[in-house]
Amino acid sequence: MHDIKLIRDNPALFDAGLQKRGLAPLSAQILDLDQRRRAAQTGFQEGQARRNEASKQIGMVKKQGGDADALMAEVAALKDKLAEFEAADKALGEELEAILMGIPNLPADDVPPGEDESGNVELRKVGTPPVLDFTPLEHDALGEKLGLMDFAAAARISGSRFVVLKGALARLERALGAFMLDLQTGQHGYTEVNPPVLVRDTALLGTGQLPKFEEDLFKTETGHYLIPTAEVPLTNLVNGELLDEAVLPLRFTALTPCFRSEAGSAGKDTRGMIRQHQFPKVELVSIVHPDKSDEEHLRMTNCAEDVLKKLGLAYRVIVLCTGDMGFGARKTYDIEVWLPGQNTYREISSCSNTGDFQARRMNARFRPKEEKATRFLHTLNGSGLAVGRTLIAVMENYQQADGSIVVPEMLRPYMGGLERITANG
RNA sequence: GGAUGGGUGGCCGAGUGGUUUAAGGCAGCGGUCUUGAAAACCGCCGUGGGUGCAAGCUCACCGUGAGUUCGAAUCUCACCCCAUCCGCCA
Numbered sequence: 321m322h323d324i325k326l327i328r329d330n331p332a333l334f335d336a337g338l339q340k341r342g343l344a345p346l347s348a349q350i351l352d353l354d355q356r357r358r359a360a361q362t363g364f365q366e367g368q369a370r371r372n373e374a375s376k377q378i379g380m381v382k383k384q385g386g387d388a389d390a391l392m393a394e395v396a397a398l399k400d401k402l403a404e405f406e407a408a409d410k411a412l413g414e415e416l417e418a419i420l421m422g423i424p425n426l427p428a429d430d431v432p433p434g435e436d437e438s439g440n441v442e443l444r445k446v447g448t449p450p451v452l453d454f455t456p457l458e459h460d461a462l463g464e465k466l467g468l469m470d471f472a473a474a475a476r477i478s479g480s481r482f483v484v485l486k487g488a489l490a491r492l493e494r495a496l497g498a499f500m501l502d503l504q505t506g507q508h509g510y511t512e513v514n515p516p517v518l519v520r521d522t523a524l525l526g527t528g529q530l531p532k533f534e535e536d537l538f539k540t541e542t543g544h545y546l547i548p549t550a551e552v553p554l555t556n557l558v559n560g561e562l563l564d565e566a567v568l569p570l571r572f573t574a575l576t577p578c579f580r581s582e583a584g585s586a587g588k589d590t591r592g593m594i595r596q597h598q599f600p601k602v603e604l605v606s607i608v609h610p611d612k613s614d615e616e617h618l619r620m621t622n623c624a625e626d627v628l629k630k631l632g633l634a635y636r637v638i639v640l641c642t643g644d645m646g647f648g649a650r651k652t653y654d655i656e657v658w659l660p661g662q663n664t665y666r667e668i669s670s671c672s673n674t675g676d677f678q679a680r681r682m683n684a685r686f687r688p689k690e691e692k693a694t695r696f697l698h699t700l701n702g703s704g705l706a707v708g709r710t711l712i713a714v715m716e717n718y719q720q721a722d723g724s725i726v727v728p729e730m731l732r733p734y735m736g737g738l739e740r741i742t743a744n745g
Numbered sequence: 746g747g748a749u750g751g752g753u754g755g756c757c758g759a760g761u762g763g764u765u766u767a768a769g770g771c772a773g774c775g776g777u778c779u780u781g782a783a784a785a786c787c788g789c790c791g792u793g794g795g796u797g798c799a800a801g802c803u804c805a806c807c808g809u810g811a812g813u814u815c816g817a818a819u820c821u822c823a824c825c826c827c828a829u830c831c832g833c834c835a
Contacts, residue, residue, distance in 0.1 A: 362795060365804040372804090375816040379763045382815090392815050399815095562755055562792095564773095687755080687773090694792085 337426030340642040357412035364405035434641025447634035458661035460592035495734035510573035515553035526682035528648035546579035550603035551701040559682035570607040599708035613698035634658040671702030
């Protein structure tokens with residue numbers, strides 16, 4: 321949500337930000353609404369002031385047994401006018417709020433301009449893709465050949481975009497989740513959280529998935545939504561709070577299943593485990609002082625990268641251009657892992673700084689030391705990492721000519737010492 | 746699913762129609778005292794909007810929304826949320 325004061329003070333800057341996002345200017349419409357609403361509000365408040373004053377006098381006159389008819393008539397006459405102002409104030413206020421809630425965050429100054437993903441900029445490549453002396457398979461072919469990945473059974477049970485993992489592959493996924501959590505909590509200072517995966521609409525409004533992207537979500541008959549990412553419950557841990565500055569920064573991590581309807585992505589990644597309705601993910605969320613969010617953004621990205629380094633997977637880091645960023649982000653780094661089977665880099669993490677955008681929507685503030693006014697917090701979120709896609713990456717990068725998969729060093733303690741996954745293992 | 750009790754500032758909590766300008770306490774901030782600290786004492790201290798260079802002035806906010814009334818934290822209705830008990834259940 322945007323600060324109406326900033327739009328008032330600098331409408332041109334606001335529109336320029338929208339333009340970077342490929343959106344038409346809105347400041348004129350917003351400021352017109354804002355001005356009309358404030359006029360209604362002022363009229364309403366002036367009327368109330370007079371009414372309260374008269375009411376006070378009526379009370380005093382009556383107490384002394386006098387005649388308050390003239391005053392009561394004045395208040396009665398004021399009433400219609402008051403109701404009109406109030407209705408206008410409310411209607412205009414709601415209209416304004418609806419518009420503001422639907423506008424995405426503005427890009428940070430240093431975000432490269434661009435219309436779509438072709439405008440993204442690669443920052444660095446890390447690690448070396450494995451040199452294989454055979455034609456590598458994609459993860460789904462590998463998994464089915466091993467007899468440990470069953471898309472047909474998943475389809476019978478749940479339909480398309482689901483998978484059943486078995487045996488060593490099921491365990492490998494569990495191992496990856498545990499390894500990532502241990503790393504983020506043990507070495508990077510994140511606090512492990514086990515949050516609800518069913519949430520209210522207010523939580524999704526706070527992080528920005530609602531009201532615009534309801535079609536991407538699964539909704540229950542009770543009115544709850546399944547979380548599309550643990551960013552939602554983790555960030556909302558501070559909704560409505562007024563924190564002491566001394567508790568900052570807060571760093572949370574959680575391993576949860578994530579649920580996405582994938583509406584609008586028909587025909588995209590239909591095969592394999594790349595794009596599922598349900599997938600596990602380790603999420604990182606930081607709640608920080610506004611002066612520290614840029615620094616925290618780099619730190620968080622490093623925390624995500626560290627998982628890939630420790631697993632010996634090659635990857636690259638890109639910064640998303642203005643046209644490719646998500647709704648709530650002011651700047652986003654994507655991490656893409658090398659997949660030999662697909663012979664390309666694929667997204668495995670996305671780390672965003674939302675500035676105070678979500679904090680405003682959630683009303684999450686802190687009290688700065690020795691300052692009277694409260695301020696909105698800054699929130700950041702990133703995957704550390706998407707566990708399902710990491711499983712794919714491990715399979716494709718550690719595959720052998722015979723179709724077996726070598727278990728990366730770091731994961732062996734989580735696999736009971738297993739060094740290699742073989743057929744039906 | 747059934748029953749009951751609740752929702753007041755950062756936190757606790759008083760307040761059943763009109764000097765409420767939401768008491769009091771805790772926490773916090775400033776000060777006195779002290780070698781220093783603690784204690785004690787004194788003072789300040791909710792959020793948001795409008796207006797104004799500012800000081801200030803003013804309005805709203807007691808879960809949300811409607812209503813009654815000249816006047817609502819207080820009375821009425823609906824809804825939301827929380828808690829406890831019973832039932833069912835992992």
